[in-house]
Amino acid sequence: MSLHAETVHVTRVTPVPRESASCRASPPADAHPRQSASAALAAWLSGHEFPDVHSRGIGGVTPLMLAALHGEDSLVDALLDAGARFGALDDEGNHALWYACLAGAPAPILRLIEAGIEIDHANDHDITCLMQAAASGRVEVMHLLLSLGASEGLYAPDGRDALDMAADRGFELLRTARRLGDAKPGAQGIEAGRAAIAADAFTDKAA
Structure with missing residues (x-):
């Protein structure tokens, strides 16, 4: 019996290098801050029911x-990121x-305007944000708007x-200041000043 040489086929296996810790895919750099912001937002929402x-x-x-x-800009930012509708209106038509x-x-004013909120929106009483700032004496808000x-x-x-x-x-503030200036010193003057301020406040509410 003749001997035949057997042909042995060897499958070559290419070794796969083990992935080092430094080469592993890592989450985006801002993943943790975003998760923290989401958790903080969830807690805030829950706390306010x-x-x-x-x-x-x-x-x-x-x-x-x-x-x-509340002037909480970080929360305003987080809410906008979460899809809060900046154009939503309350029962008085204010956004x-x-x-x-x-x-x-x-x-927050800058952030909302940059997000696209309507700066000249008028509420159900046809009053704009600029008018509201003017009527309340908020000169710095007027200037910004x-x-x-x-x-x-x-x-x-x-x-x-x-x-x-x-x-x-x-003019109302000047009238109040004049009344306070004309008031007599001492307890009587203090009471007169308080009365003047209260009268102006009542006039504002009535208007």
């Missing part, structure tokens, strides 16, 4: 409106910028524009 970023509280106030009212202007903090493109040529139902309201507010 909002089921989600789109929910509404008393008076139709949304989480974004409340964060803007989040109105609340940011009440707070007077520049950062005007610098960002707010229109001073819009009119309230009583025919006044924002500059008229600012002028009227200035």
Whole structure:
């Protein structure tokens, strides 16, 4: 019997180098801060009894409106990132910028306007954010809104524009200051000053 040489086929296996720890895929650099921000937002929503970023509280106030009212820019940012609708309106027809202007903090005002919120939106009483700032004597908010493109040529139902309201507010403050200056010193003068301030505050509410 003849011997035949057997042909042995050897499958060559290419060794796969073990992946080093330094070469492993790592999460994005901002993953942890985003997770922390999401957790903080969830805790804030829960603490204020909002089921989600789109929910509404008393008076139709949304989480974004409340964060803007408190001047909490980081929360405003987190809510916008989470999809909060900046154009949502409360029961009076005000959106989040109105609340940011009440707070007077520049950062949330800038953030909301950069997000695309309507700067000249008028609420159900046909009052804009600029008018609100003017009527309340918030000169710094007026300046910021005007610098960002707010229109001073819009009119309230009583025919006044924002500059008229600012002028009227200035005259009211001057009248109050004059009353306080004319008041007698001592306890009697203090009481007279308080009465003058209270009278002006009542006039503001009535208006």
